[in-house]
Amino acid sequence: MRIDILTLFPEMCEKVMSQSIIGRARKNNVIDICCHNIRDYTYDKHNRVDDTPYGGGMGMLMMAEPIASCFESICKQLKVRPKLIYMSPQGSVLTQKKVLELSQIENIAILCGHYEGVDERLIEEYDCEEISIGDYVVTGGELPALILADAISRVIPGVLSSNECFEQESHYNGLLEYPQYTRPYEWRGRRVPEVLISGHHKNIEEWRKKESIKKTIERRPDLISQVDMNEEIIKLLDEIEFKYNSKTND
Ligand SMILES: C[S@@+](CC[C@H](N)C(=O)[O-])C[C@H]1O[C@@H](n2cnc3c(N)ncnc32)[C@H](O)[C@@H]1O
Structure with a gap:
């Protein structure tokens, strides 16, 4: 290009x-x-x-x-x-x-x-x-x-090391990216979420998807209506919204 x-x-x-x-x-x-x-x-x-x-x-x-x-x-x-x-x-x-x-x-x-x-x-x-x-x-x-x-x-193939670098980022699929952490494990009394050091890839992936939806609902609810909904996202959305609402109703 x-x-x-x-x-x-x-x-x-x-x-x-x-x-x-x-x-x-x-x-x-x-x-x-x-x-x-x-x-x-x-x-x-x-x-x-x-x-x-x-x-x-x-x-x-x-x-x-x-x-x-x-x-x-x-x-x-x-x-x-x-x-x-x-x-x-x-x-x-x-x-x-x-x-x-x-x-x-x-x-x-x-x-x-x-x-x-x-x-x-x-x-x-x-x-x-x-x-x-x-x-x-x-x-x-x-x-x-x-x-x-x-x-x-940066979305031209070969500019970043792989397309995954931008495909998982905020706005690519209409959502904001999940929170990220690096070393040390504990910084000023704040620890990295346990799931991320579990080595359980499926759980990590699920946690990231949920956090991504949660962050989008909290910060940019206007984006949610434009997301390409698949069954998995609808399910996660239902789950998170339920928890999210019950938290705010407390
Ligand atoms: C001072 S601005 C001119 C604004 C123009 N008189 C108006 O009121 O629409 C000078 C140049 O900066 C660029 N520019 C300023 N704000 C911009 C924005 N939000 N997005 C893209 N380009 C912008 C445009 O190329 C524009 O021609």
């Missing part, structure tokens, strides 16, 4: 995407991430990328043409047109389901806005999908783009 990031701050994106797991995956050619400076595609001597908004108002807007030239140069180089995503607080809020859907696409390009955002006609011209990282506003699209690129990259 290849991800192209269109930005005014390529060094910032390059630096983050060169570290740790993603950096290693890029070195090993498991994923290809390229950062492009939109300013390299300006057409006036001052290398302007922004201008004032028509109708007045605060701040500056990124002009359409430098972004279009940057994107079209990427299309020419790749000989395909990547799906163009614009990071925007006005987009649909990113979910793990969307991450998995995007990870199936061979070429995506991510546009980072800045200042007050980008000229609306650019978004229309390339039928951009708008994705938000949450209902708040940050200064620029770089951090949102890096979050999206990271989330997609």
Whole structure:
């Protein structure tokens, strides 16, 4: 898979995407991430990328043409047109389901806005999908783009040591992950749950599933209705909800 990031701050994106797991995956050619400076595609001597908004108002807007030239140069180089995503607080809020859907696409390009955002006609011209990282506003699209690129990259086979690493994590199956513990066995008077040191794999698995459902009910009850229910989950849910209710009724 290849991800192209269109930005005014390529060094910032390059630096983050060169570290740790993603950096290693890029070195090993498991994923290809390229950062492009939109300013390299300006057409006036001052290398302007922004201008004032028509109708007045605060701040500056990124002009359409430098972004279009940057994107079209990427299309020419790749000989395909990547799906163009614009990071925007006005987009649909990113979910793990969307991450998995995007990870199936061979070429995506991510546009980072800045200042007050980008000229609306650019978004229309390339039928951009708008994705938000949450209902708040940050200064620029770089951090949102890096979050999206990271989330997609880590579900590409070969980036993590095995698919199990992300298949058991929060949000993969709609639930939050169970609590985890490491050494020492006792820390400041708190012990690791006995089942985890029992060596009984079936019991451990069952405990983890129950804890995962319990945590989701406690912290994110809104997620439960979206979980793909199978008989096992329904049974565990019944059991836990019973205990959960009886606990709160005490
Ligand atoms: C200051 S914001 C512009 C906000 C815009 N004027 C609005 O009110 O919708 C500048 C850029 O940061 C990025 N951005 C800010 N908040 C974001 C969010 N929650 N999700 C994704 N991108 C965001 C976008 O690329 C945006 O173009």
